[in-house]
Amino acid sequence: MSSQENESSYNPRKYRTPDGAPADIVIFTITAQTKQGIKKSLPVRELQVLLIQRKQWPFAGQWALPGGFSQETETIYESARRELSEETGVDDVHIEYLNVYSTPGRDPRGWIISHAFFALVNETYLEKRHASDDAADVRLFSVQEALEMELAFDHRIILQDALMKVREKMLTTTIAKEFLPKRFTMSELYQVIQTVVPDFEEKNFIRKITSTQSRKGIIEEVKDADGKPLMSNKYSQRAAQLYCFTDYVPKLSIYS
Amino acid sequence: MSSQENESSYNPRKYRTPDGAPADIVIFTITAQTKQGIKKSLPVRELQVLLIQRKQWPFAGQWALPGGFSQETETIYESARRELSEETGVDDVHIEYLNVYSTPGRDPRGWIISHAFFALVNETYLEKRHASDDAADVRLFSVQEALEMELAFDHRIILQDALMKVREKMLTTTIAKEFLPKRFTMSELYQVIQTVVPDFEEKNFIRKITSTQSRKGIIEEVKDADGKPLMSNKYSQRAAQLYCFTDYVPKLSIYS
DNA sequence: AAAATAGTGTCTTTAAGACAATATATT
């Protein structure tokens, strides 16, 4: 730019400008499949991701992350929320910015800089959507399966990055709550963590969470109006204590 | 977009497209000021940020984060590295993506989506730059001071976000090494952490780091060729053991 | 000797880790 520029002389057309700034959303959910035969047992859980099948050039017919171009009147974050709502009917869920993808040539339509988000959605939200969606072009895939597919654009890279991020956040924050009902048992929480982070294993898990001073406050026992503990025997013969997350934000440090 | 589109019919000019996608960089450094009078003593350290004074519309005369428009032939990350190198002469430093800033109206030049990065730079890198730079439009400010200034665009918000992020990373990763020389004493490390995170305080700091199983491996004692411990009496009458970071990446979890 | 930073000894409390044992309701 020349140093003579001012408001009236400034002309953005002098420079090559991007051809678009879309938001793409990696929507994770955890499905729970109850075992056949046995009535009371822990379900098999699987981490899944929502993909759409593209109808248009480029990558027509291929599976891709849902998303779309952002508009001048909204932030990228608002675009992501709007696209998520438009394409899947899902609102009011935890959605977080992931990264920007700007490798030259990543989109054959031109210079298109994509902003990726990830969303964690309780399975129940997506069930509604599936019922109302008669098109065959929106589907849940297991993450493992999706990573082996030829996804459109650089969406496999985005998915890999999102998976890494969610794994990290699962262990360092309380986002597990986004996959869980308000009230849950310890084995549900444990399973959710393991579904996202397969090699997670903690001996004496319940004890550490409930009786360790420094971790106390992350979750608490649910009690009824009379102060009696609320239990659930959804998964087990012996009823298990129900817990819920508090709004305490744990702070981690490698130095303490 | 109509569903008849294909490679030959696709025309990005049909849609309103962004007017630019710059990268802005928050360059942090820690300065060390040795106390007058006393020869051997711990210096006073301060977290500082590099700002430039704008010459052109918009925000002419105001201080801003260094940065500039990204080009079609590079990733945003490469733009950030290039701008950092061009504007400050600093290469080969730790630089990390922070966030995207896209609030409508944030830039009077049009629809301009900015990508913020932060860099952690050892003071010695910037001294070179200051010597070679005779213009009065590049300067270090203490972060506290900078946050009280009227910065151009939404740069105060960006600076606030960057500070939060660096504070978090200071405690959860080994980025302290970016501010330190290869070999450092425990009090230097402790001071660097405290400079970034003012309320950091750990009793028995050395002990926890060096004799706790789970934290062993983050740093190690420096020894000479004969295996004798290397010491420094730069800051103290009694020489202190020198340490260095290993390449061990600590993993944190709220559940273990 | 005083100053300034570095580092150790020791004791108490808290938490981690292992693993056997008991509890409870269902099939």
Next chain:
DNA sequence: AATATATTGTCTTAAAGACACTATTTT
């Protein structure tokens, strides 16, 4: 009664936390 999950008991070892004490070299 066998089953499946939930929870407690108990013992050992590791780490946190407090705080007084010793060490080293310059001023």
